[in-house]
Amino acid sequence: MVKPVIVNLGKIDISIFKKQKKEDGLVSALLGSLLALFLAFCVAAFIISLSGANPLLAMETMIKGAFSSKRMIAETLIKATPLLLAAEGLTICYRAGMISIGSEGQIIMGGLFATVTGLYFVKGLPSILAITIVILAAALGGGLWALIPAILKAKLGVSEVINTIMLNYIALYGISYLLDKPLREPSAINPQSSLLPENLWLPNILPGTRLHFGFILALLAALFVYLLLWRSPWGYQMRAVGFSQSAAKNAGIPIVRNLILSMVLSGVFAGIAGGIEITGIHHRLMNAFSAEVGFDAMAVALLGKLHPVGVVIAAIFFGALRVGSGVMQRSVQVPSSLVSVIQGLVIIFVLMDTFIKNYAVSVLKKGKEVITKGGHV
Amino acid sequence: MAEEIALKLNNITKIFPGVIANKDVNFELHFGEIHALLGENGAGKSTLMNIVYGLYDADGGTIEVKGEIVKIKSPKDAIALGIGMVHQHFMLVPRLSVVENVILGMDENLRKIDMIKAKKEVQALLDKYNFKIDVNAKVRDLSVGTQQKVEIIKALYRGADILILDEPTAVLTPLEVEELIIMAEMFKKSGKAIIFISHKLWEVKKLSDRVTVLRAGEVAGTVVTASITKEGLASMMVGREVLMAYNKNECKPGKAVLNLENVIVKGINRASDLKNLNIEVRMGEIVGIAGVDGNGQSEIAAVIMGLHNLESGRVLFQGCDISQKNTRKRIQDGMAHIPEDRFKDAIIKDFSIAENLILDDYDIEPYTKNGVFSPAKVVNNAKNLIKEFDIRPPFPNALIKKFSGGNQQKVVIARELSRNPKFVLAMQPTRGLDIGAVEFVHERLLAERDKGKGVLLISADLDELLIVCDYILVLYEGEIMGSFVPGKISLAEIGMMMGGTKRDGETSDC
Secondary structure (H helix, E strand, O other): OOOOEEEEEOOEEEEEOOOOOOOOOHHHHHHHHHHHHHHHHHHHHHHHHHOOOOHHHHHHHHHHHHHOOHHHHHHHHHHHHHHHHHHHHHHHHHHOOOOOOOHHHHHHHHHHHHHHHHHHOOOOOOHHHHHHHHHHHHHHHHHHHHHHHHHHHHHHOOOHHHHHHHHHHHHHHHHHHHHHOOOOOOOOOOOEOOOOOHHHOOOEOOOOOOOEOHHHHHHHHHHHHHHHHHOOHHHHHHHHHHHOHHHHHHOOOOHHHHHHHHHHHHHHHHHHHHHHHHHHHHOOOEOOOOOOHHHHHHHHHHHOOOOHHHHHHHHHHHHHHHHHHHHHHHHHOOOOOHHHHHHHHHHHHHHOHHHHHHHHHHHHHHHHHHHHHHHHO | OOOOEEEEEEEEEEEEOOEEEEEEEEEEEEOOOEEEEEOOOOOOHHHHHHHHOOOOOOOEEEEEEOOEEEOOOOHHHHHHOOEEEEOOOOOOOOOOEHHHHHHOOOOOOHHHOOHHHHHHHHHHHHHHOOOOOOOOOEHHHOOHHHHHHHHHHHHHHOOOOEEEEEOOOOOOOHHHHHHHHHHHHHHHHOOOEEEEEEOOHHHHHHHOOEEEEEEOOEEEEEEEHHHOOHHHHHHHHHOOOOOOOOOOOOOOOOOEEEEEEEEEEOOOOHHHOEEEEEEEEEOOOEEEEEOOOOOOHHHHHHHHHOOOOOOEEEEEEOOEEOOOOOHHHHHHHOEEEEOOOHHHHHOOOOOEHHHHOOOOOOOOOOOEEOOEEOHHHHHHHHHHHHHHOOOOOOOOOOEHHHOOHHHHHHHHHHHHHOOOOOEEEEEOOOOOOOHHHHHHHHHHHHHHHHOOOEEEEEOOOHHHHHHHOOEEEEEEOOEEEEEEOOOOOOHHHHHHHHOOOOOOOOOOOO
């Protein structure tokens, strides 16, 4: 038992508790993530050195590249935007215990809904209203695409992991067909849709760069997820369901509804990410516009420890990796696909981080023992 | 042959952290006899047999099989010594056929298996015991009773001449029980030995030649079955000193707060089906439900809280039919529930103390106001309850999984009772707690009763019920065997009811 120290200052009693050790606090969580990153980079460095390049130089150019100028910083944030949105969505559904691999497909559906709405349904509306409608359409697209595996899981118990993966392919090849035939721009050589009218393009927020309003939206999404999960009764329900369905059921919390809601919300965020990529960057629908953001978002969500703030940091970091790797490829001839290797390693090490932490602690303890023993001899 | 000693246990002791499961147990089994091991839940019957079968290691004592002292380190050793065990939960592979299950694990080299020969041998065994089972049938298509026969054949095929049956009749229909008895008699007549674990008096009387009664891990006695009455067995099984007593105020029951009317429910197995059950709990009284685990207790709790569908019947709360209301509504109406499985059903182990304390009312004021959830209010509430219920250590933001079982239970009780409920359902509320925590729980429940609340206490611990309850019902296979006021009838009579004998001339006033 920790005894409080009570200091009597005249009329005021001040009691001082020894602060409880926060084993599950943010610091410890952050430490785990940093350790995972460090290990991922070590392995990556080894791979780089195998290809004959200097790993330290390669890493340096990558990090410097991402933050070397105003334009590069803006590019980093642009790349971080859809990652952040999708990862915030995944944060909700992972917290509720739904393991979604489906962000990629939901992003694609968001992009499709945004493009179709933008091309055919908002003609003549004022810019702000039209953009709002397009983004809402994107949210709807992503949400609907997530609703399918959500219902199958919550009502019938069908694995959401398999279903979300499969729906990714359906979305990917679905738009591939649509772009080849019905949505194809009449005059184009490549399979792509017509250009969206300029009043649907997201406004620029940093002159001289491509940084668009979507980044602000992504930050707002992070705030929203924080408020939802920790400042609303619905978030409490979802977290309870995620940790223990049986205890939640005994407290009368509806399991099915929360599972579906969390998955659909993650789809909504992924859909918005898709809509923003279309209205902010590409301005038209094209194959592979999603650039596997949906998969990287899983790494971002996990690296951010499923905390909205951690996810913001992780998303910007991954954005920087994407931009920096291009620079690295140009200047040190290390292929930029190395970033995918790093991301994969990060996922593995993050998932192992409890184990790694315990191992590190036991190694340290052993080291200490050896030292004390050595002292006695 | 008949008097040769098959198995002898000398001073077997087994200690689990905090519990002595077996203490200096001596036991003797002869060839040509059926020996029953009788005792309440937690008396140490299964632990003892698991030691014999090599699943647990004894902390003291020796085992003699057929006159030789042996070390049994694993079921493999036990099988080699001719000991076979049929567990309560069958160890069969549902997708495989009968014969495949029987020979499974016999030979590690799969290429050496001669299926035709194996089928013939298994068929011969089945014929010998008159079991009508198709050797090619898949186990998943067989009834529970038939699966048990497959388990028995599995043990016999491995050459068992000492057969241990763990609560064999728990899952059987009456007809299947008859078949089991015939099989056991045949086995005995061929000069082999059976130990069967049971808490049912009638089957012990009917089936066994001798019976050893275990009570709280110790042998209460070994007797020839024919020389003792059911009443005698019952008092051996439950006859122990009542450990504690409380200064209880007089019970002043008021109107009914909870009624189960003609409730019929399909349980997880036949023994736990609720068969036309009627229970009434009045305000200001603690009603207890006694009985051995698995006789429908979990189903009663689930039906009361709306976690399990009724087949027929009604649940009334303060006179209103709540059968169609969901769990949440029932909680909000003023029903409190202390679940049986604390770790799984009562707490969310990755939530903090503060978050666990509001699991029932996170979405109402003061915690949620106009849709905004306020963690500060949640922590404030926790600080108050930590003080009131003496939860230690007093850290509202610490994860509950780091707390002791007693303090976790205090959190559950603080949550349920601080809502000022009108009815409290407490299911095994003191299981696994130390004495201090047990007293705390009991005193809290008594305080609720004195405040005029209705309490239903379901427990497998008869001592607990006797000292806390005003009125006790005895449950056996989903039916009430009888009811009594503590102290008004003998332990032997209670034991009779727990073992499945209906009581005539019920007393029903508190």
